[in-house]
Amino acid sequence: MASAWALIEDAGQIFFIRRALDLGRGGQWCPPGGTIWRNEWPEVACVREAFEETGLRVTVRRPVAKFESAWYFVCSLNGSRESMSLSKRECIDGRWVYPHEILGLGTVMDLRRIIPLLDLSGFKAPMMPRGLEPAVPEILF
Template sequence: MNEFSRDRYVAHGLVRQGESYLFLRRRDGRYLGGLWDVPGGTVEPGETPAEAAVRECWEEAGLRTTVGDEVTHFENADTNGRDLTFHTITYRLHLADRSPEVRLSAEEHDDFRWLTLTEALDLPLVWHVARTLGGEQR
């Protein structure tokens, strides 16, 4: 990714265990605090979005994963009026361990749940997760 690009990339991962997926609650007082999200974050220079999704899952939940298919790719303008386009990309992430143990990044999240897609739709979700799950239900 070019540092002078007018595009910013954020990558996320849908982590599945059986019929359930991992959801993380964003800590109050932080951006989108109190809402439920999936592991993810900003793509760093020299990193692909797929690599970022795997890295963020490790940093935020302590889970080792491998990347699968791209699920969604949303584009939106910067909400602060800057001349930027944000790309929010979600991938399927496959667990590398059979018995994973979630270890939250306490700075960013204060709770986690393994839920079915239907159960997750009852939570207050970050916008891109709600849109992604709507597509996954079909």
């Protein structure tokens, strides 16, 4: 299934959620995102998923990359951080972090993709952990 993911930026920080423990990859940190519905544009899915999971309204600034069937977008926050309301069904935590500090969160989902994505998005990304090879996007925008 195709998916869309939001790198929501505000004041130099990116928002990450911690997935609910009973979901696939439970307990891992990732940007908000999820399944693209049939006939749905990836950008629309990105905005919808970000809102469903976090309660945050976002605008897609630009696409960054596509890895296989996963689309990644840099998004701007519309409104304030205080409007956040995590979906209890999908998220057990949410945090604003500076991109170079994401390794301090714990286990990050798709780290082989996330670090290159942050770099490609113009953020200061952390160094790739030793022994981990970065994933190569299928499409760069």
